[in-house]
Amino acid sequence: MPYTRAELDDAERRLEQMTRPERQLAAALQQAEGYRNFVASLTGLLTAVFVLKGQEDLSKLPDCPRWAVITLLAGGFLALIIASWLTVLAAHGRPGADFYGEPTRLLDYETQRPRRIWTLIEWATWLALLGILAVAVAVVITWLAPAK
Helix, strand or coil, rough: CCCCCHHHHHHHHHHHHHHCCCEEEEEHHHHHHHHHHHHHHHHHHHHHHHHHCCCHHHCCCHHHHHHHHHHHHHHHHHHHHHHHHHHHHHCCCCCCCCCCHHHHHHHHHHHHHHHHHHHHHHHHHHHHHHHHHHHHHHHHHHHCCCCC
């Protein structure tokens, strides 16, 4: 599709605006907010699924499946809690972090913060996936393991 010179110039101007550090920071913060909301709602959903669909009494399971379920649930929810914390750090930063006072500090912050946000979000994504899988496997074990 051929573009006019005006369209190309406009696209170049918009691209230049998008790559500015302050725009990158705003985009990273917006992504972090979305991930934070996703991980929080996912944790609530998984908790509800386990409570509604899992066995009511884990003591009815044989020893090995019972300890596997307990370990998977504890590990899964711990991974989800850490993922939630990482997304909060990505979205809001460390409490008391100070980048005010000098223009160079602000520019450094705007340049470095998006990379930190994306790193935190990547870790949170993998931990959330790990937590989901652990809870899902725990639920499946409670469905399939024979009762005592």
